[in-house]
Amino acid sequence: MEKLERVAAEINEQGEKSAFPFVCDVTEEKDVNLLKDYIVNDFKNLHILVNNAGGMENSTIQETTYSTWEQMQNVNLNSVFLVSKVLGKIMIDHPNQENMDRTIINVSSLSGHKPGAKFPHYSAAKASVLNLTRALAFEYGRFGIRVNSVSPGFVETPLIGDAMENERFMNAIKKRIVMQRLAKPEEIANTIAFLASNEASYITGADLLVDGGYLLT
Secondary structure, X not given: OHHHHHHHHHHHOOOOOOOOOOOOOOOOHHHHHHHHHHHHHHHOOOOEEXXXXXXXXXXXXXXXXXXXXXXXXXXXXXXXXXXXXXXXXXXXXXXXXXXOOEEEEEEXXXXXXXXXXOOHHHHHHHHHHHHHXXXXXXXHHHHOEEEEEEEEOOEOOHHHOOHHXXXXXXXXXXXXXXXXXXXXXXXXXXXXXXXXXXXXXXXXXXXXXXXXXXXXX
């Protein structure tokens, strides 16, 4: 909660109060239902949902225990299903009286397009997110709800913090990236913001690959 409150405070310092922290385990149906009640009671409606929960461990298929496999699916895939189902019901049940675009954006990964040798569980989950996004777009489209995904490549975040200290790894990665650098977090955020905006009002069921050209090589 402390981390959430700190981020919310940073956002609210920029203008009127617009960030409200709420602790929720997005892999637990009970927690997600509590989040739904909070949104309905305090805000009445929902226009933009970004599913960005994720986590990764390094192991080959033979090294991966079933509990690790389940954990990776829960965090990276099942959370997207659960939150999109429960919170998506708010969008379905409440008419769009404000005439605002309503959208769900799921964060997948480059690994959903090209599996990694040391994280097959993560790759499998993120590939499933791509198809789940299309299924959601197909089902929710008749309610005026757009659903898309964003697939980041290598980004300067704590998720690969240790790897960024490995010079050999970084040199090898940059050789594969056409733009010869990692993405900055704001470049992914800007892509998500675009999909959430009216500028993307005719885009649904799509995935935006933001990998600096990695898959071109």
